Amino acid sequence: MSNNEVQYKELLEVARSPGKAEQPPREICEQMWFPNGNNIFGKLENSRSRRLIQGREWIREHENTYNCATQLSLMFLAHDVDSLVLGLKKSRQHGRGRKTLAFEQYAKDSGLSSEEVRNEYKRSRSLFQVLAEEGPGSLLLVLRSESPGL
Numbered sequence: 001m002s003n004n005e006v007q008y009k010e011l012l013e014v015a016r017s018p019g020k021a022e023q024p025p026r027e028i029c030e031q032m033w034f035p036n037g038n039n040i041f042g043k044l045e046n047s048r049s050r051r052l053i054q055g056r057e058w059i060r061e062h063e064n065t066y067n068c069a070t071q072l073s074l075m076f077l078a079h080d081v082d083s084l085v086l087g088l089k090k091s092r093q094h095g096r097g098r099k100t101l102a103f104e105q106y107a108k109d110s111g112l113s114s115e116e117v118r119n120e121y122k123r124s125r126s127l128f129q130v131l132a133e134e135g136p137g138s139l140l141l142v143l144r145s146e147s148p149g150l
Contacts, residue, residue: 010132049110078124081106
């Protein structure tokens with residue numbers, strides 16, 4: 001099965017899953033992304049990748065309180081990398097695949113190393129599995145249970 005077919009299958013599973021889970025309270029999301037009324041991802045003049053990495057750094061500094069946001073932002077990173085892969089030409093460049101090129105491109109834009117991007121991407125896969133199998137509400141409730149501050 002090709003990478004596109006796998007992503008399509010995952011997307012279909014996620015689209016079917018919302019009815020499976022309990023709806024999380026709106027306050028959870030507001031507390032997670034706008035603590036004390038401040039957007040953790042910073043100003044819009046920075047690139048999307050840079051803002052995500054800055055937000056993740058802020059989250060890591062407050063990890064005991066914001067573990068849920070840490071995990072969700074990790075999923076955003078994986079989504080961005082997958083989007084880069086889909087936007088790249090199908091040919092290989094100097095023997096490297098599209099995913100490797102996407103890791104390198106994301107690393108350059110975000111200020112991380114390619115290896116850090118690759119490792120973060122790998123960590124996100126289990127979260128997508130929970131999302132596909134149980135739905136977004138369940139994922140948020142599971143992540144919230146691991147975040148005592150929310």
